[in-house]
Amino acid sequence: MSKKTLPRPASRYFYPWPIVLVTTIDNSGKPNIITIGASSICSSNPPMVGVAIGTAQYSLSLIEERGDFGVNLPRAGQVYEVDFCGSRSGRTVDKFETLGWTAQESSIITSPLIQECPVSMECQLRHSLQLGNHTWVIGEIVAVHVEEELLGADGSLDLAAAEPLISGWGEYFSLGEKIADWHYSRTSPR
Numbered sequence: 001m002s003k004k005t006l007p008r009p010a011s012r013y014f015y016p017w018p019i020v021l022v023t024t025i026d027n028s029g030k031p032n033i034i035t036i037g038a039s040s041i042c043s044s045n046p047p048m049v050g051v052a053i054g055t056a057q058y059s060l061s062l063i064e065e066r067g068d069f070g071v072n073l074p075r076a077g078q079v080y081e082v083d084f085c086g087s088r089s090g091r092t093v094d095k096f097e098t099l100g101w102t103a104q105e106s107s108i109i110t111s112p113l114i115q116e117c118p119v120s121m122e123c124q125l126r127h128s129l130q131l132g133n134h135t136w137v138i139g140e141i142v143a144v145h146v147e148e149e150l151l152g153a154d155g156s157l158d159l160a161a162a163e164p165l166i167s168g169w170g171e172y173f174s175l176g177e178k179i180a181d182w183h184y185s186r187t188s189p190r
C-alpha cells in the first residue's frame with residue numbers, strides 16, 4: 001500500500017483522541033467546562049496529565065489564575081454536552097447551568113468536577129509550556145473519583161462500561177471491541 005506525502009505537515013493526522021472535559025472556576029465562583037481533544041498522560045509516578053489549550057481560550061486564563069483544574073472523562077452518550085462545551089465560551093455562557101450538570105466540589109483543588117461524568121480527576125498545575133498556538137498545561141493528579149460500578153475488586157477499571165468518547169479530526173466515535181490484553185505476545189504465538 002503506497003502512502004501519499006502531504007503538502008504540509010498537520011497535527012490532525014494524529015489519531016485517535018480521547019475526549020476530556022476540563023473544569024475550572026472563576027473568581028466570582030462561576031464554574032466552567034472546556035472540551036479538549038489534545039490530552040495525554042505524561043507520567044505515571046507521580047501521576048501527571050497534560051492538556052493542550054489554545055492560548056486565547058478563556059479556560060487557560062482560569063487555570064493559570066487558579067493553579068489547578070479538573071479532568072473529567074465523559075461517556076459516549078454525553079456527546080451532546082461535550083459538543084456544547086466545545087462550541088461556546090464560558091465568557092458568555094454558564095455551561096453547567098445550561099446543561100443542567102452539577103459542579104461537584106473537589107476534595108483538594110479549588111476547581112470543581114462534573115458529577116455526571118463517570119471519572120473525574122483533581123489536578124494541580126505543575127508546568128505550563130506554550131507551543132505555538134496552544135499551551136500545554138501539565139497537572140499532577142492528586143485525587144481520582146470513579147463511579148463504583150466501573151471498578152473491579154482489585155481497583156481495575158472496566159473500560160468498556162466507562163464508554164469513553166473518542167475523536168478524530170471533526171468526528172466523534174465510541175470505543176470498539178477489545179482485541180487483546182497487554183503483553184499477550186509474551187505467551188501466545190502470532
Ligand SMILES: Cc1cc2nc3c(=O)[nH]c(=O)nc-3n(C[C@H](O)[C@H](O)[C@H](O)COP(=O)(O)O)c2cc1C
Nearest residue numbers: 035036037038052053054058059086087088089090
Ligand atoms: C471535539 C472538540 C475538541 C476540542 N479540542 C480542543 C483542544 O484540544 N484544545 C482547545 O484549546 N480547544 C479545543 N476545542 C475547542 C474548545 O472546546 C472551545 O473553543 C470552547 O468553546 C472553549 O471554551 P472556553 O472559552 O469556555 O474556555 C475543542 C472543541 C471540540 C468540539
